[in-house]
Amino acid sequence: MQFLKRLFKIGQAEVHSAIDSIEDPIKMTEQGIRDMKEDLDQSLEALAQVKAMCIRAKNEVEEYANKGEDYNEKAMLILRKAQSGGLISAEADRLATEALIKKEQAFTGQKRAIADKEKFDQNVLQMESNVKTIKQNISKWENELKILRSRVKVADATKSLNKQMAQIDSNGTVILLERMKEKVAQEEALAEAYGEIAGNAKSIDEEIDKAINVSETKALSELEKLKEQLGITDSKE
Known part of the structure; x- marks a missing residue:
């Protein structure tokens, strides 16, 4: 029974110690800074991914534009070849029509890529703003932590000095003098x-x-x- 009581007392002491450490403002601030740095890492990773998608959408816009111009030139070449007698007119019309269909598809793809790029650009701006805010908060809380540590040192020193002065008076040293x-x-x-x-x-x-x-x-x-x-x-x- 005594052994169980001792275990219970040890458990209580550990719980109180844990509560004290949780309530310690310095430890709480340090944990908050660590959390913000983790958020910053995640935000930077997400920002890099969105920027990659934005670059990819930009490249797609250029690719679809080039494809559209290419199919338009091919349709013109086919019609000119038919006009010069190098190609049957019906076949030329069919192939030119297919080229123009490809051109239209490329134009549709270009519009979609442009819309995606604009959306990704907005996402990049928003995420860059979030990253900037997180960095500012980290810098702010790191400065707060420095000040808090200094205040704790001053408070501890003052408390120790006042405690010594209180002990001097309580021990009757002043009365002896x-x-x-x-x-x-x-x-x-x-x-x-x-x-x-x-x-x-x-x-x-x-x-x-x-x-x-x-x-x-x-x-x-x-x-x-x-x-x-x-x-x-x-x-x-």
Whole structure:
């Protein structure tokens, strides 16, 4: 039973993954471009076939025109030969009539070929327009795909950065930094307090000496003794 449940869970995961891949805009756009390129290949193949039929119809128009002119010339030659006595008149009329019938058939075939060519020309124009539209759509969607990929990269980078920032705040790092600032400020204030206490702890003797400047007084006394030994007297005295 547990094994079946696990298989069911795996199947669910694969289905969700398939749905996610179907809904992925990049994959959908890529598939759309592939479909359009297949349509373009099919359209180009059909266009080539229609152009081939158009060329064939054009050649038929020329062939039927040449045949018509040829049968018309043959009918004229037959009548001229009968006129010159080279051919029985009745036989000449029969053959000339057959040639003119062939000429008319060629003329009918030429008209049909012209109609086919005109129809194929219209088909070619329509299909060329369709091919042009498909190419434009492919180019448009390829550009859209490039932009979409760039937007996805920016979105992923922004999401990752925002996620990191959110995790920093959620982990209490900002709170820890504020506590450290408060701790440092407290230590600095405590050091300043100890400094003031140390300054107030000077002895009375130090305060007295500082007030009368003992070092200066001693220096003056030593100077007077040195002058007395040298017999130097003050000019004022």
